[in-house]
Amino acid sequence: MEGDGDAPYGRDRRLKTHLDPVFTPETRPYWEGVAQGELRLCTCCSCDRCFFPPSNVCPGCSSREIDWRIASGRATLYSFVINPQADERWGIEGPMSVAMVKLEEGPMMLSTVVHCPQTIEALRFDMNLRLVFRPYGDLPRVACFEPVGQADE
Amino acid sequence: MSSAGFAIVGAAESTRIGKVPELSSVGLALDAAANALADAGLEAAQVDGLTTGYMPPANVAQLLGMKPAWVDNTVVGGCSWMNQLRNAMAAIAAGYCETVLITYGESGRSHGFLPNVLDLGAPGSIEQQFDLMYCSGNRASLFAMPVARYMHETGMTHEQLASVPVVQREWAAMNSRAKLREPTTVEAVLASRVIAWPILRDMCCLVSDAGGALIVTSAERSSDFPKPPVYVVGTGSSLETGLMSPAGVEDPLRPGLVRRSAAQAFGSAGLTPADIDHLMIYDAFAHTPIFGLEGLGFVEFGEAGPFIAERNTAPGGRLPMNTNGGGLCYAHSGSYGMLCMQESIRQLRGEAEAQIDGARTSLAHGWGGFWSACATIIFSNQR
Ligand SMILES: [Zn+2]
Numbered sequence: 001m002e003g004d005g006d007a008p009y010g011r012d013r014r015l016k017t018h019l020d021p022v023f024t025p026e027t028r029p030y031w032e033g034v035a036q037g038e039l040r041l042c043t044c045c046s047c048d049r050c051f052f053p054p055s056n057v058c059p060g061c062s063s064r065e066i067d068w069r070i071a072s073g074r075a076t077l078y079s080f081v082i083n084p085q086a087d088e089r090w091g092i093e094g095p096m097s098v099a100m101v102k103l104e105e106g107p108m109m110l111s112t113v114v115h116c117p118q119t120i121e122a123l124r125f126d127m128n129l130r131l132v133f134r135p136y137g138d139l140p141r142v143a144c145f146e147p148v149g150q151a152d153e
Numbered sequence: 154m155s156s157a158g159f160a161i162v163g164a165a166e167s168t169r170i171g172k173v174p175e176l177s178s179v180g181l182a183l184d185a186a187a188n189a190l191a192d193a194g195l196e197a198a199q200v201d202g203l204t205t206g207y208m209p210p211a212n213v214a215q216l217l218g219m220k221p222a223w224v225d226n227t228v229v230g231g232c233s234w235m236n237q238l239r240n241a242m243a244a245i246a247a248g249y250c251e252t253v254l255i256t257y258g259e260s261g262r263s264h265g266f267l268p269n270v271l272d273l274g275a276p277g278s279i280e281q282q283f284d285l286m287y288c289s290g291n292r293a294s295l296f297a298m299p300v301a302r303y304m305h306e307t308g309m310t311h312e313q314l315a316s317v318p319v320v321q322r323e324w325a326a327m328n329s330r331a332k333l334r335e336p337t338t339v340e341a342v343l344a345s346r347v348i349a350w351p352i353l354r355d356m357c358c359l360v361s362d363a364g365g366a367l368i369v370t371s372a373e374r375s376s377d378f379p380k381p382p383v384y385v386v387g388t389g390s391s392l393e394t395g396l397m398s399p400a401g402v403e404d405p406l407r408p409g410l411v412r413r414s415a416a417q418a419f420g421s422a423g424l425t426p427a428d429i430d431h432l433m434i435y436d437a438f439a440h441t442p443i444f445g446l447e448g449l450g451f452v453e454f455g456e457a458g459p460f461i462a463e464r465n466t467a468p469g470g471r472l473p474m475n476t477n478g479g480g481l482c483y484a485h486s487g488s489y490g491m492l493c494m495q496e497s498i499r500q501l502r503g504e505a506e507a508q509i510d511g512a513r514t515s516l517a518h519g520w521g522g523f524w525s526a527c528a529t530i531i532f533s534n535q536r
Contacts, residue, residue, distance in 0.1 A: 018274035018275075018276060018281055018285065019274075019285055019286055019289075019290055020286075021281060021282040021283075021286060022276035022277040022281060022282065023277070023282065024277045024282075027282055052283075052400070053279050053282070053283050053398075053401075078302060078405075079298055079299055079300075079301050079302030079303075079305075079405070080298075080301055081294045081297045081298060081300070081301065081349040081350055081351070081352065082347075082349065082350040083288065083289055083291050083294050083349050084346075084347050084348075084349075084350075085289070086289050087286075087289035087290055089286075090289070096289065098287050098288045098289075098294045098295075098298070098349070099287075100298050100299075100302075100399060100400060100405070107400075108400040108401075108402075109283065109400050110283060110284045110287045110288075110295075110298075110398075110399060110400045111287055112287050120301075120350065125301075125302060125305050136286060142286065
């Protein structure tokens with residue numbers, strides 16, 4: 001059967017040039033936190049909502065009084081896919097998970113679950129995760145997660 | 154927006170679809186526009202409204218010899234054309250123009266995706282800072298993020314997911330312009346290579362060149378054209394998160410945006426899912442019709458996988474869906490919503506190759522990005 005071959009969007013060359021995150025003034029505190037080994041989240045001073053991604057306006061009440069807080073790093077695994085191959089910036093051979101991670105503070109973020117087999121057997125829904133950092137390209141740290149073992153809980 | 158106040162009086166795809174290396178994206182849009190104008194018996198200069206989406210409207214106007222009084226280029230992903238149809242109806246109702254040409258062309262296969270306006274990985278965007286890095290640039294994986302969780306919560310099997318392209322291949326077999334027309338099996342789909350588990354290659358749409366164009370005007374004027382009018386009887390639209398920013402969706406398994414869009418569309422049409430004879434749900438991947446069937450209210454949460462696997466949407470089934478073969482088997486040039494509407498209109502005109510007998514209503518539902526945007530259009534050949 002003759003197929004069209006590549007996955008959709010697989011040929012989009014632009015994407016490969018855009019994989020190094022470019023910070024904006026609103027997100028700079030997040031990235032400075034990551035560089036120091038912290039996951040910083042925005043919290044609204046008016047309605048107390050904790051949100052991600054960072055912004056200068058609260059998505060709950062439109063307030064511009066926003067504080068930063070340091071996330072506990074505790075999270076659970078909501079959903080995932082397993083990519084057959086990681087981009088070279090990760091320095092990971094073979095498959096790599098892409099995970100929707102639900103942070104203890106409420107927001108969901110995209111990340112990856114590392115330090116465990118990248119298989120559907122090892123990646124269990126709602127499993128407890130904790131924040132870890134890994135290098136990515138020229139960045140010394142980006143936010144990743146690892147399973148919390150029974151002994152750690 | 155009043156029901157049946159507007160009608161499609163011209164509709165056409167580009168002369169060729171699939172592999173069309175002799176045309177650029179703009180060339181495909183112009184070719185489709187010329188076909189739609191001929192279908193409506195109009196000259197370009199008689200059309201006073203223009204929407205283009207990804208390419209600058211002024212260039213398209215210049216090249217077509219139009220001097221439009223109203224333009225729009227709303228871009229929210231693959232459902233942009235449905236949104237532009239709604240916008241065009243509003244512009245006609247406001248008296249800004251009488252007749253609108255909605256054009257689309259995309260050389261997804263031969264010359265790359267659209268050149269401008271919608272840059273999915275724009276430096277500094279939410280997606281570019283917080284999402285694309287983790288998916289290693291494999292955007293299929295962002296679309297597929299909720300599927301594993303959905304299977305976990307509903308018990309939908311990988312076999313049921315694989316039945317989506319199997320059924321649509323049966324429809325494609327009846328369409329001479331479809332790319333993939335040979336029968337396939339669940340086993341063959343499950344044997345195709347992994348793109349982003351649980352999504353396998355045969356669960357992904359094609360990469361094609363294609364264009365399409367529509368001409369819309371008021372229902373009052375719509376009897377002056379060569380083809381019978383196809384009325385737009387209901388529309389809906391909703392936005393929720395960044396185009397490729399799945400973590401921003403409130404409930405990824407029961408995406409609210411499709412429910413909101415469906416409520417508007419059915420509400421404005423005064424119809425319910427039981428009134429729909431023919432259905433097009435944008436299938437960028439095998440799971441998107443599943444989420445669409447549930448969100449639009451055709452089945453309950455968790456039922457859509459078995460519903461498709463049990464052939465309810467297949468030839469002979471009670472709810473024929475994606476009867477051109479869909480983005481999975483017909484063509485997918487990158488922004489497929491326009492081609493969904495083209496098949497709805499062919500069905501209601503009685504011009505489809507896989508014609509549904511007596512179809513009076515057709516619903517076309519488009520997505521933009523990963524539960525980022527969607528829009529729903531209900532057409533009827535009865536006013
Ligand atoms: Zn707030």
